[in-house]
């Protein structure tokens with residue numbers, strides 16, 4: 161053996177998913193991404209993702225948990241929480257106290273929410289006021305086509321689902337930005353201050369109607385249109401949840417169609433791959449769980465976020481139906497023997513911005529599934545640091561199943577950082593590690609992922625369900 165050959169064996173080097181990929185696997189990878197793009201187009205909000213997940217689950221044999229009088233190995237059930245949070249389970253052949261294999265992703269994405277009293281008229285234009293949700297670079301949300309998605313409840317209690325801006329003949333909406341000719345002062349501000357939160361107002365109309373007695377004729381016309389089209393009045397917005405999201409569809413990016421470009425890939429790329437992997441699991445030994453949570457982008461809070469008791473309560477229900485009852489000991493054993501892949505995206509190295517990354521500990525688009533032993537910021541603050549034992553267990557499963565993977569931090573040590581659901585899962589007394597798909601332009605209206613990495617995430621979650 162030459163020194164060069166020995167060095168290749170001894171050193172860690174980042175692999176590439178496309179190297180040595182067989183032709184049929186390459187085709188499967190491309191087909192997989194086509195299905196994923198449809199999922200993104202059908203699910204631009206957490207509610208829509210849950211609706212989509214239920215439709216997909218039911219066509220794969222899953223039924224609501226409540227419909228089952230008893231449970232046996234191989235049964236497929238789901239728990240639904242307030243239309244925004246769902247947990248799918250395939251019952252394993254082993255005792256549930258041996259633990260669950262959980263893949264958890266979040267289905268909320270950064271966006272602009274309409275304020276509760278959003279509509280106003282100014283200078284002949286009708287506008288909606290918004291409050292942004294999650295970490296956005298505000299300037300990225302101006303001068304692009306936007307769509308409105310959400311739900312409004314009418315006075316009679318009837319629910320109205322809104323989706324405007326997705327069909328080819330739908331109108332779209334937009335947030336106007338200043339022309340460069342008049343932006344001298346704006347352009348001299350920092351990017352943080354360039355666009356203010358209160359300036360993220362959405363243009364929704366400009367044609368006035370009605371008699372001269374009405375001072376706000378454009379607003380009057382918009383209220384009339386809303387009344388005729390949806391039978392709602394202005395006060396119905398107070399209880400409504402309407403999200404402003406990019407109006408464009410998911411697209412292939414690159415002459416080789418190598419990437420998916422779309423809104424909301426953080427973290428629907430991991431939601432889709434987790435869903436597809438649990439659908440493809442037959443007769444697992446340990447009970448397989450796919451958990452899709454809301455509110456990760458604002459701290460996992462609320463009754464549909466990871467900090468909600470929904471997960472614990474659903475596990476207790478599972479144990480009770482399998483064993484006749486659920487005591488604290490049984491619950492504790494189940495949880496402490498469980499393991500979780502916190503399937504969330506990582507930051508892919510961006511050749512346009514090399515200075516924020518430390519390349520030896522950075523994920524690359526095309527480098528495969530990215531494992532993040534810890535996230536956190538400034539000295540691992542708020543990180544769930546996975547143990548050596550658990551990282552070794554997971555990487556062994558990946559290696560045994562031919563999954564291409566890489567390790568990463570979120571940028572340079574003092575550069576920034578971030579959190580996921582991992583630390584809250586870890587608090588339950590469970591092994592957990594972040595792993596998912598590297599993303600370019602994360603949190604922007606058009607995030608980019610490599611198709612090979614998406615496919616590897618799917619293969620990784622399958623391997624975890626099958627072998628752990």
Ligand code: MN
Pocket residue numbers: 266426427456504505
């Ligand atoms: Mn995320």
Ligand code: MN
Pocket residue numbers: 426457603
């Ligand atoms: Mn995020």
